[in-house]
Amino acid sequence: MCPTPSSQCKAVVTCNQGVRGGQLIDLKATVDAAVKSCPTVQHVFVAHRTENPVEMGPLDVHLEECPLRPPSVLRSLWTVRTSCSCSTLQEVQGDGLRVHEAFSYLLLKYDESFVKQYDRSSLRTLGSVGEPINREAWHWFHQVVGDGRCPLVDTWWQTETGGVCIAPRPAEDGAAIIPAMAMRPFFGIQPELLGEKSPPDWPAS
Structure with missing residues (x-):
């Protein structure tokens, strides 16, 4: 940060x-x-x-x-800022449970009591942004923070894309979520795999 x-x-x-x-x-x-x-x-x-x-x-x-030490519930828990690639820095303050992948890795170092001392019964969905987290962080986030009952929307997106490109939700009711995978293209996204040689009609960057 x-x-x-x-x-x-x-x-x-x-x-x-x-x-x-x-x-x-x-x-x-x-x-x-x-x-x-x-x-x-x-x-x-x-x-x-x-x-x-x-x-x-x-x-x-x-x-x-x-x-x-737990922060006061009356104060913002963190400030999230976009990367330095933006000409104007954009900031959002909040205390929700949609966190950056690096924050999940940081919390893995500490005892679970830091999370479990809070009432998390109102949580319905967990989210991770940036890049898909590894399996260890995924299972910790899902089991410890979400008590194993909250869907974990582990997304792939970057500052350059301006939003989610691949994510396990939204999807059909009951659709499986595989740990450590972003899984499905978001609305309006058509992924294409490229090798060392791009197709002839692929626009040059």
Whole structure:
């Protein structure tokens, strides 16, 4: 998560590095640059996705060393921001149960009591956005958060697509949901598999 001046956030959660397509991405360095323009930030909590060390500044705290404390129900649980590929940053605040894949992986490190201390009986559907989560995270989200009774809509979409492209719902009543798979094209989406050589009529990008 990267802060923006408009969010007026006091804390930021990030990783030392990200791994995408076999490449390492220095997330902490990106956050460090963003925090310079956000004077309200008081702490930067750093989780360690890789074994590579990062330079820790006066605001930085190792996330693994911090006890989790439930947030006030009267305050926003998080601020979700689109990626830096957008010319204008878009922010949405909320306390729902549709979470980014990385947040699910983070919660896997902690005891289930952090989730089970809350009444989740009103939940009807769970959702994960970004890319399909792995099987371990899928089963944890489904069994622990949703008590094994809530359909888990694990979607595939990116900032560039502007919305869901593939997801297990909506679908026919009783249609199966397979863990760790996005499954079905969304309304108006016609997926096409391409190899190293695109078909002759495929438009050049």
